[in-house]
Amino acid sequence: xxxxxxxxxxxxxxxxxxxxxxxxxxxxxxxxxxxxxxxxxxxxxxxxxxxxxxxxxxxxxxxxxxxxxxxxxxxxxxxxxxxxxxxxxxxxxxxxxxxxxxxxxxxxxxxxxxxxxxxxxxxxxxxxxxxxxxxxxxxxxxxxxxxxxxxxxxxxxxxxxxxxxxxxxxxxxxxxxxxxxxxxxxxxxxxxxxxxxxxxxxxxxxxxxxxxxxxxxxxxxxxxxxxxxxxxxxxxxxxxxxxxxxxxxxxxxxxxxxxxxxxxxxxxxxxxxxxxxxxxxxxxxxxxxxxxxxxxxxxxxxxxxxxxxxxxxxxxxxxxxxxxxxxxxxxxxxxxxxxxxxxxxxxxxxxxxxxxxxxxxxxxxxxxxxxxxxxxxxxxxxxxxxxxxxxxxxxxxxxxxxxxxxxxxxxxxxxxxxxxxxxxxxxxxxxxxxxxxxxxxxxxxxxxxxxxxxxxxx
Ligand SMILES: Nc1ncnc2c1ncn2[C@@H]1O[C@H](COP(=O)(O)OP(=O)(O)OP(=O)(O)O)[C@@H](O)[C@H]1O
Ligand SMILES: [Mg+2]
Numbered sequence: 001x002x003x004x005x006x007x008x009x010x011x012x013x014x015x016x017x018x019x020x021x022x023x024x025x026x027x028x029x030x031x032x033x034x035x036x037x038x039x040x041x042x043x044x045x046x047x048x049x050x051x052x053x054x055x056x057x058x059x060x061x062x063x064x065x066x067x068x069x070x071x072x073x074x075x076x077x078x079x080x081x082x083x084x085x086x087x088x089x090x091x092x093x094x095x096x097x098x099x100x101x102x103x104x105x106x107x108x109x110x111x112x113x114x115x116x117x118x119x120x121x122x123x124x125x126x127x128x129x130x131x132x133x134x135x136x137x138x139x140x141x142x143x144x145x146x147x148x149x150x151x152x153x154x155x156x157x158x159x160x161x162x163x164x165x166x167x168x169x170x171x172x173x174x175x176x177x178x179x180x181x182x183x184x185x186x187x188x189x190x191x192x193x194x195x196x197x198x199x200x201x202x203x204x205x206x207x208x209x210x211x212x213x214x215x216x217x218x219x220x221x222x223x224x225x226x227x228x229x230x231x232x233x234x235x236x237x238x239x240x241x242x243x244x245x246x247x248x249x250x251x252x253x254x255x256x257x258x259x260x261x262x263x264x265x266x267x268x269x270x271x272x273x274x275x276x277x278x279x280x281x282x283x284x285x286x287x288x289x290x291x292x293x294x295x296x297x298x299x300x301x302x303x304x305x306x307x308x309x310x311x312x313x314x315x316x317x318x319x320x321x322x323x324x325x326x327x328x329x330x331x332x333x334x335x336x337x338x339x340x341x342x343x344x345x346x347x348x349x350x351x352x353x354x355x356x357x358x359x360x361x362x363x364x365x366x367x368x369x370x371x372x373x374x375x376x377x378x379x380x381x382x383x384x385x386x387x388x389x390x391x392x393x394x395x396x397x398x399x400x401x402x403x404x405x406x407x408x409x410x411x412x413x414x415x416x417x418x419x420x421x422x423x424x425x426x427x428x429x430x431x432x433x434x435x436x437x438x439x440x441x442x443x444x445x446x447x448x449x450x451x452x453x454x455x456x457x458x
Contacts, residue, residue: 232281
């Protein structure tokens with residue numbers, strides 16, 4: 001949230017009499033407050049819509065010769081709708097207790113009789129400002145607690161060559177404020193990368209707040225991002241903090257970014273460009289400072305070509321792009337991850353399991369992992385639960401092709417097809433490194449090259 005200066009509170013003073021406005025302005029200025037003056041309800045509303053105030057000090061009567069306070073009460077109702085947390089203190093010269101009570105019922109926090117006593121006025125004002133800040137802190141904390149899992153840096157295993165560009169990029173841009181688009185198939189660890197980026201940034205004292213763009217209607221999603229004020233729509237019974245506000249000074253992780261409804265993409269673009277937005281139902285512009293990380297497992301460029309995703313928004317999001325390779329391309333990481341998950345689950349389920357036997361290891365290396373790291377994670381958990389002995393066997397893993405229709409059966413293939421298939425798999429496992437694939441296949445590099453040419457695999 002932007003306030004002009006963190007230590008100077010801004011008070012809106014509303015009275016139709018210029019001399020009263022002026023004496024209040026002087027009093028408050030001497031006490032270190034910043035003031036803005038309004039002479040009518042209309043001026044109050046336009047001031048409130050233009051910027052944020054810490055409190056409002058207002059008269060209840062505006063038209064000459066009226067003493068009913070009706071205009072003031074109506075204004076009070078409007079202010080309540082705009083921001084129910086804003087403390088309003090009312091003043092009235094023809095003080096009738098009834099009017100004061102009515103004002104308090106309408107939402108005023110306190111009242112003053114004219115002529116006021118300076119000390120009392122200042123004490124009421126300070127109390128109300130403090131109360132509001134405490135309230136805001138409380139609701140912010142509450143919202144944060146709901147969203148945060150107490151986690152610092154996640155485990156990220158990435159020793160394979162295929163993962164080196166990812167590791168390098170995280171080290172280089174993690175500490176910056178650059179927006180990052182994280183791409184990769186399902187379960188490749190996009191969220192792990194987002195958490196790691198946040199953990200190595202200078203924003204760790206603040207949360208990483210996640211918003212999943214999938215499955216929410218445009219209206220709900222807008223409230224989710226930007227919040228709303230009470231009365232913004234029928235069900236908006238209270239003010240609601242948006243995720244941008246909660247993530248202020250921290251990191252916002254927009255997961256499944258291509259699901260952001262098209263008509264919201266412009267609003268998202270604006271806050272990314274200017275750091276400004278409004279809560280639903282309010283025209284009060286707020287400022288935030290968030291670093292945005294986004295993730296998707298679909299081809300976002302295709303979404304742009306199809307006209308479903310704004311190109312200008314993509315350019316804002318992908319200042320840096322981190323692409324996660326599929327697990328089947330990560331060679332050595334498969335072993336490391338399998339052993340990591342084995343330790344985690346053996347510990348959790350209190351099972352004494354030493355490792356994988358040769359058959360299990362082989363089936364781990366040969367499986368194509370369409371569900372990537374998440375699939376591996378689940379497979380090991382299941383195997384740990386099922387395994388009767390001290391070693392995990394291939395049968396405990398029970399890895400089946402995810403899509404049996406597409407599975408290749410050696411029996412149905414020609415020798416050439418088998419050879420081509422084997423070469424492809426081996427290359428994928430060694431991240432396209434021809435020397436290593438040749439080694440693994442027991443071929444010389446040139447022999448492998450000849451075959452690559454023959455099968456048009458180059
Ligand atoms: N490099 C890694 N090291 C250790 N664990 C990992 C790694 N990558 C992913 N995981 C684990 O695999 C699981 C899936 O990872 P994550 O949720 O980050 O994937 P994702 O790409 O966001 O998946 P989806 O596309 O389905 O949202 C998590 O349990 C995560 O902890
Ligand atoms: Mg994810």
